[in-house]
Every structure is written in C-alpha cells, then in structure tokens.
Amino acid sequence: MKIIIISKDGDALDLAIRLRKEGHSVKVAIQDRDYKKIGDGFGLIKVGDWRRELPWVGKDGLIIFDQTGWGKEQDELRKAGYSVVGGSEGGDRLELDRQHAQDVFKKHGIKTVRSRHFTAVDEAIKFVQKNKGRWVLKQNGHVDKCFSYAGKMPDGSDVINLLQNYKIHNQRDCRSIDLQERVEGVELAVTRYFNGKDWIGPVMMNIEHKKLFPGGLGPKTSEMGTLMWFDDNETNKLFNETSNKLTAYLRKIDFRGCFDINCIVNENGAVPLEATPRFGYPTIHVEDALLESPWGEFLKAVSDGKKYPVKWRKHFGIVMLIAVPPFPYQAVNKKYSPEGLRILFCEKLTEKEWDRIHFSEVSKLPSPPEGEGKGEGESSGNNNAEYYIAAQSGYVMCVTSSDKKAEEARKKAYSLADKIVIPRMFFRHDIGLKFIERDQKLLKKWGYL
Numbered sequence: 001m002k003i004i005i006i007s008k009d010g011d012a013l014d015l016a017i018r019l020r021k022e023g024h025s026v027k028v029a030i031q032d033r034d035y036k037k038i039g040d041g042f043g044l045i046k047v048g049d050w051r052r053e054l055p056w057v058g059k060d061g062l063i064i065f066d067q068t069g070w071g072k073e074q075d076e077l078r079k080a081g082y083s084v085v086g087g088s089e090g091g092d093r094l095e096l097d098r099q100h101a102q103d104v105f106k107k108h109g110i111k112t113v114r115s116r117h118f119t120a121v122d123e124a125i126k127f128v129q130k131n132k133g134r135w136v137l138k139q140n141g142h143v144d145k146c147f148s149y150a151g152k153m154p155d156g157s158d159v160i161n162l163l164q165n166y167k168i169h170n171q172r173d174c175r176s177i178d179l180q181e182r183v184e185g186v187e188l189a190v191t192r193y194f195n196g197k198d199w200i201g202p203v204m205m206n207i208e209h210k211k212l213f214p215g216g217l218g219p220k221t222s223e224m225g226t227l228m229w230f231d232d233n234e235t236n237k238l239f240n241e242t243s244n245k246l247t248a249y250l251r252k253i254d255f256r257g258c259f260d261i262n263c264i265v266n267e268n269g270a271v272p273l274e275a276t277p278r279f280g281y282p283t284i285h286v287e288d289a290l291l292e293s294p295w296g297e298f299l300k301a302v303s304d305g306k307k308y309p310v311k312w313r314k315h316f317g318i319v320m321l322i323a324v325p326p327f328p329y330q331a332v333n334k335k336y337s338p339e340g341l342r343i344l345f346c347e348k349l350t351e352k353e354w355d356r357i358h359f360s361e362v363s364k365l366p367s368p369p370e371g372e373g374k375g376e377g378e379s380s381g382n383n384n385a386e387y388y389i390a391a392q393s394g395y396v397m398c399v400t401s402s403d404k405k406a407e408e409a410r411k412k413a414y415s416l417a418d419k420i421v422i423p424r425m426f427f428r429h430d431i432g433l434k435f436i437e438r439d440q441k442l443l444k445k446w447g448y449l
Contacts, residue, residue: 001296002061004029006050010038010391011281012066014358014398015295017042018288022296027053037390041364054082062300068092068278075254085303090253091277098140098178101275108245113271114181121167121174128156128163134182135159138274139173145210146219146328147173150182180273185266186439187273188448190238191283195302196256198247201310202230203239205449206283207435208262212328214430221328222395225320225431227406228286230312237447238263241270256303258284267446282398285358286319289400315402318413319358320431324424327394338394343387344421353416354382358398361391389422396422406432406440 003019004027005012012028020026020043029050030036039046047053054077057063065074065086072089094101099117106112117140118124128135134151137159147170151159159179166174191204206228212218231239242261250259260276260283291298292311301308324338343362365386389396399420401412410432417427443449 001025001300002057003027003064003296004047004050004053004057004061005064005066006031006070007066008032008069009035010361012064012279013039013042013360013362014285014288015064015066015279016044017359019296020044022294024296027056029053035361035391037363038361039363040390041385057082059083062296062303064299066279068095074256078254078256083300083303085257085299087257087278088253088255091250091255091257091259094275094277096140098138098180098274102180102272104246104249105242105272108249110242110245111269111271113183116179118177118179119175121163121171121177124174124177124179125160125163125167127179128160132156136180136182136273137162138178138180140176140178145222148220183264183266183271185264185271186442186448187262188238188265188270188443189260189262190236190243191258191260191280191287192239192243193257193298193302194250194255194259195307196254196305197251198307199244200302200308201298202232202312203236204283204287205229205231205236205238206286207432207439208283209428209431212428214428216434219328221321223280223282223321224428225318226283226286227409227432227435228283228290228317228319230290230314238265238270242272256305265443265446265448270448281360282319282321282358285398285400286317288358289313289317289319289356289402290315313402315404316406316409316432317400317402318406318409318432319398319400320413320417320427321395322397322399322417322420322422322425322427324389324394324396324422324426326392330393332392337392338389338396338424339392341389341423343389343397345383346419346421348383349416349419353419356400356416358400359387360395360397361389361393362387362397363390364388396425406436410436 002025005016006029009032010030016026016028027045027047029047059081063084071087071092074084075089077084102112102115132155137149139147189206193200206226209225210220212221258279262273263270290313326332399416401409403409
C-alpha cells in the first residue's frame with residue numbers, strides 16, 4: 001500500500017519506519033524546517049509539498065496526519081474520496097479550544113467542573129482573587145506545556161503569582177488561557193480509535209507522567225512516560241463515563257483517528273481534563289508495544305470506516321522518553337545544542353530490543369554494506385549503524401516494554417535504557433511506580449481497574 005505521512009515536526013517517524021517494515025511504500029512530508037533532517041538514512045522517501053503526492057498515493061492508499069491543525073484538509077480529502085486518518089476539523093477544535101471541549105462534554109452528559117476562559121491575563125488574576133481556590137492554569141492552541149500549572153495554595157496565591165510573572169515576561173501567550181477547578185484523585189486517561197462510525201479496537205487505559213522530575217516535580221512537559229493497558233470489556237467504567245457518550249458527536253464531525261480523554265477519577269466518578277483527538281506521543285509507542293496487528297491494516301480500516309479484528313497483548317506496557325537539554329524548553333544555547341550528538345549503545349542489542357527502540361528526532365548514517373550487520377526484523381536500526389540527534393529540541397527517543405506484571409514491564413524498560421549512552425541524557429526513573437505502590441489499589445476500589 002502507498003502511504004504518505006504529513007507531519008509538523010517528525011512525530012510520526014517511528015510509525016513511518018514500522019509501516020515501511022510491514023512492506024508499504026512510505027513517503028514523509030515534514031513541514032517545520034527546523035526538523036527537516038529527522039529520519040535521514042532510514043530509507044524513507046521525504047517530500048516537500050504533500051499535495052503534489054496525492055496522485056501517487058491515490059484513492060487506494062492511505063494519508064496520515066500526525067498532529068492537530070489539518071482537520072479542514074482532512075475533511076476535504078475525505079470528501080474527494082481519499083482514505084485519511086488522523087482527525088477532523090471538529091476534532092481539532094476539541095483540543096485547541098478547551099472551553100468548547102468542556103461545553104461539548106457537559107452537553108453530552110459527561111461530568112465537568114468549573115472552568116473559565118480568558119483573553120487577558122488581568123482578567124484571570126481578578127477572577128482568582130475573587131474566587132479563591134486551587135486552580136489549574138492552561139493555554140489553548142499549540143504551546144509549550146511548561147506554561148501549564150496546577151495550583152496548590154487554597155487561596156490561589158501561587159496561581160496569581162505565576163500569572164503576574166507571565167504578565168511581565170510572557171503576556172503574548174496569555175491571550176487565550178483557561179482556569180479549571182482542581183480535582184483530587186488519580187489522573188487516568190482513556191484512549192480508543194474511532195473510524196467515523198464507531199469505536200474500533202480495545203479500550204486503552206493509560207497513566208501519563210507529565211512532570212519533568214520523578215515524584216511529579218518540576219515543570220510540565222509534553223510527556224516523560226506512560227503506563228498503559230488494554231481492555232476489551234465494552235462496559236469499561238471510564239470509557240462509558242466519558243468517550244462513549246461522545247459517539248454520536250464524533251460521527252457528526254466525521255472523526256477518524258485516535259481519541260483520548262485525560263481525566264481525574266475518584267470515588268465520585270471521572271472528571272475530564274482535556275481531549276486529545278489525534279495520535280498521542282509517546283503513547284503511540286506503548287500502543288505499538290501492546291498491539292500485535294499490523295499498523296497499516298489497522299489504520300486503513302480506521303480511515304475507511306470499517307471494522308477490524310485487532311489483536312493485542314494482555315500486558316501492562318511502559319514507554320519512557322529519553323531526552324537531552326534543552327528539553328522541555330525550546331530556547332537553545334547554540335554552544336550546547338544537542339544537534340549532531342551521537343547515540344551510543346553499551347552493548348549489542350538483540351532483535352527484540354531494537355523493536356523496543358522508538359526514534360524521534362534522530363537520523364543515521366548510511367547503513368553498512370550487505371553482510372556487515374544488517375539485522376533482519378530490526379524495526380529501527382542495527383548495531384553497526386551510527387545514529388545521531390537531528391534537531392535541537394532535545395526530544396530524542398523512547399524505549400518501551402510490556403509484561404503481564406507492571407513491575408516486570410518497568411524492569412525491562414529500564415534495563416534497555418541503561419544500554420543507551422548520549423551525553424547529558426536523562427529520563428524519569430519512576431514511570432509506573434506510583435501505580436504499583438498506590439494507584440492500582442484505588443482504581444480497583446473505585447471500579448476503574
């Protein structure tokens with residue numbers, strides 16, 4: 001099958017590599033010029049103007065959009081008869097306009113808490129001063145996740161303090177912000193694929209680890225790691241309290257792709273924090289660790305509105321990000337830019353270990369000649385090739401693992417991470433630990449596990 005992936009900054013590199021391994025002809029169009037070097041050396045065909053490739057991919061091929069922002073184009077392509085997966089214009093709005101998403105949740109019978117939208121930082125400050133409490137500060141649109149903050153002070157003074165700081169140093173990003181009442185409990189997300197008509201595949205339960213440091217300390221990031229497990233029970237409590245209530249709405253907006261709602265759950269039920277109507281990163285990598293069905297067949301079924309018998313492992317899956325400075329910040333001191341740093345391995349990796357490596361902002365030098373170390377079945381690379389960082393954000397790669405026990409999945413993930421050497425690399429060493437030590441019991445008690 002012919003497949004073209006349209007990507008803002010190369011997020012779908014690993015998916016492209018795996019689709020090529022399945023035997024598909026894959027082209028990748030990376031839009032942001034700062035990420036154009038990503039994926040060099042992996043045998044992928046990289047193109048500029050993706051629209052010029054439409055005659056090549058044809059109506060029998062597959063078009064993948066890996067981020068929000070292209071919903072309108074996706075709707076137009078579907079009307080023209082193309083197979084498209086990734087989202088829709090209505091799906092984009094659910095992520096980019098948080099207040100709209102909360103309104104949709106409430107209209108469809110999903111429990112919500114107080115939230116307010118502001119277009120000026122002074123308005124937000126006055127609101128918290130009058131409505132004392134612990135508020136969660138977020139921004140709409142594609143922004144640096146470090147902007148977000150979950151208030152801890154009962155009088156809201158810490159949120160006011162941050163907003164006053166933003167007024168001085170970062171007022172530009174305060175033109176579209178939201179405050180949401182903080183809820184206590186366990187942060188738990190529910191993910192599933194929707195094919196424009198109905199849900200397809202298992203319910204994917206996942207616990208994200210967004211803070212930079214172990215123990216949930218430091219600034220928020222895009223994601224440091226995730227624990228995930230699948231459920232084929234259509235009576236899944238979280239799914240039916242949230243996503244399943246949006247079935248008719250997702251049909252209306254012709255959504256086709258991966259749909260996620262992140263929630264806080266407790267003994268009183270689930271409260272949705274936000275919707276992610278697109279592929280999630282790095283959650284797509286842990287999905288890969290648990291899925292046994294080919295990605296190409298599965299995504300083609302999602303795009304075409306067809307049913308598909310998804311095969312998967314009844315395991316816990318772990319994914320963790322390996323990063324280098326300046327991540328999670330965008331500003332780069334060019335004297336310490338990570339671009340060009342080599343990725344080294346302490347020992348030769350097995351074929352199965354290579355399959356658990358998921359490169360992000362990475363390229364490699366040309367592969368060695370035949371008979372010099374090309375490992376068959378290796379999804380991302382081989383032991384003789386040289387890999388290097390190909391962009392400046394520091395979001396380098398992920399490792400995954402799975403096992404029937406979450407504790408064993410953790411051990412496997414960290415055992416593989418310890419074989420990787422990149423100058424100044426770091427990762428969180430507690431992915432899944434809080435679930436094992438505390439949250440697992442609470443989720444069982446409340447009926448979510």
